[in-house]
Amino acid sequence: MEVRLASQAAPGRAANEDYGFALPGFVGVLDGVSVPAGLSTGCVHGPAWYVRRLATHLAHAYARNTDAALTDLLANAIELVNNDHGGQCDLSHPGTPASTVSLLRQTGERIDYLVLCDSPLVVDQGEKVTVLTDARFEAAVAEMRAEALTGQSAIGSADHAERLLQVAIKRQERTNQPDGYWISAANPQAAHEAIIGSLALRGDERVRRAALLTDGASCAVEDFELFDWRGLLDLLTTDGPDTLISRVRQAELSDRDGYARPRYKRHDDATAALCLFEREPQP
Numbered sequence: 052m053e054v055r056l057a058s059q060a061a062p063g064r065a066a067n068e069d070y071g072f073a074l075p076g077f078v079g080v081l082d083g084v085s086v087p088a089g090l091s092t093g094c095v096h097g098p099a100w101y102v103r104r105l106a107t108h109l110a111h112a113y114a115r116n117t118d119a120a121l122t123d124l125l126a127n128a129i130e131l132v133n134n135d136h137g138g139q140c141d142l143s144h145p146g147t148p149a150s151t152v153s154l155l156r157q158t159g160e161r162i163d164y165l166v167l168c169d170s171p172l173v174v175d176q177g178e179k180v181t182v183l184t185d186a187r188f189e190a191a192v193a194e195m196r197a198e199a200l201t202g203q204s205a206i207g208s209a210d211h212a213e214r215l216l217q218v219a220i221k222r223q224e225r226t227n228q229p230d231g232y233w234i235s236a237a238n239p240q241a242a243h244e245a246i247i248g249s250l251a252l253r254g255d256e257r258v259r260r261a262a263l264l265t266d267g268a269s270c271a272v273e274d275f276e277l278f279d280w281r282g283l284l285d286l287l288t289t290d291g292p293d294t295l296i297s298r299v300r301q302a303e304l305s306d307r308d309g310y311a312r313p314r315y316k317r318h319d320d321a322t323a324a325l326c327l328f329e330r331e332p333q334p
């Protein structure tokens with residue numbers, strides 16, 4: 052497969068709390084959970100460190116054993132990041148660094164995928180485009196999000212910041228709980244709660260292309276409604292992931308205060324990886 056990948060920090064922010072990587076046959080995107088000012092986490096390292104460490108361990112583990120179950124790769128990577136905290140941090144703290152994880156691996160005539168939390172995988176199988184996502188996150192946070200984001204307070208205002216803090220506290224209570232949602236943090240059990248599956252690369256319903264997206268990129272469809280999912284795949288294919296992110300930046304700037312599209316941040320870190328499994332025959 053051919054992979055095209057871009058990851059950009061939100062404009063004005065020094066650290067990118069997203070991460071994307073591509074090895075031959077193995078692709079991943081991660082979206083670290085941002086911590087609003089005033090919220091404790093029990094960790095001295097932070098989300099940007101967490102996503103880098105987790106991605107590094109995933110890549111190393113895959114290189115050692117390309118056939119391992121994706122859930123095992125992730126569970127082991129979580130354990131190894133726990134060690135990387137070096138005993139300095141309280142890993143039982145509900146605000147311990149956390150990240151979504153979406154992985155795709157090509158194995159012979161199929162792809163295997165793993166989706167944990169809200170970084171969707173969009174798959175083109177010819178007649179149909181399918182979005183593979185983890186519905187538990189949306190179910191757990193939809194109500195608190197709707198309550199916090201009413202479009203009445205401008206992004207950056209004191210009221211908006213307070214709403215952000217309150218929703219982050221509520222979200223922590225639901226993190227990695229059976230009645231909440233699962234995300235990669237310090238508990239390796241989360242890996243076994245991920246959405247996993249395999250799809251064929253042969254036959255009529257073969258996967259032609261797939262995109263792994265953090266919500267800073269998938270918002271092009273889900274929030275800003277710039278195009279549908281097939282349109283997003285088409286833009287990625289013709290113009291590339293950087294262009295998709297540029298389109299999102301324009302949309303974010305067209306609603307700077309978030310009155311029209313209520314959201315947590317003016318800009319979000321954004322990552323998109325397009326995987327192409329078929330090329331047009333060359334003349």
Ligand SMILES: [Zn+2]
Pocket residue numbers: 093094095096097136139140
């Ligand atoms: Zn730490």
